Amino acid sequence: MDTFRAVLGKRATGVFEGVYRIVDKLVRRDRAKMGWQNAGEVADALRELGFVVRRVPLWRDGLELRCMERVGDEAAERLRVTWAEKSSLVVSV
Numbered sequence: 001m002d003t004f005r006a007v008l009g010k011r012a013t014g015v016f017e018g019v020y021r022i023v024d025k026l027v028r029r030d031r032a033k034m035g036w037q038n039a040g041e042v043a044d045a046l047r048e049l050g051f052v053v054r055r056v057p058l059w060r061d062g063l064e065l066r067c068m069e070r071v072g073d074e075a076a077e078r079l080r081v082t083w084a085e086k087s088s089l090v091v092s093v
């Protein structure tokens with residue numbers, strides 16, 4: 001969702017959020033009760049189970065993505081900022 005918001009803007013992603021709310025209501029799902037809410041919670045839980053967890057940022061300087069040329073300079077910058085705040089987890093035993 002954050003990627004869509006960075007590229008399309010907050011108003012455009014409201015449509016996606018509305019669809020999620022409708023589906024959640026239809027299937028009686030409460031997202032707040034679905035477990036982990038962010039990568040930090042996932043990493044902490046895995047560490048408690050004995051795993052080694054390393055966070056790797058999604059964005060790093062020098063990363064070249066062809067899609068950035070297609071979204072325009074402002075959207076590309078918003079996307080860079082958004083991805084700089086996100087990370088993947090590398091998990092090992």
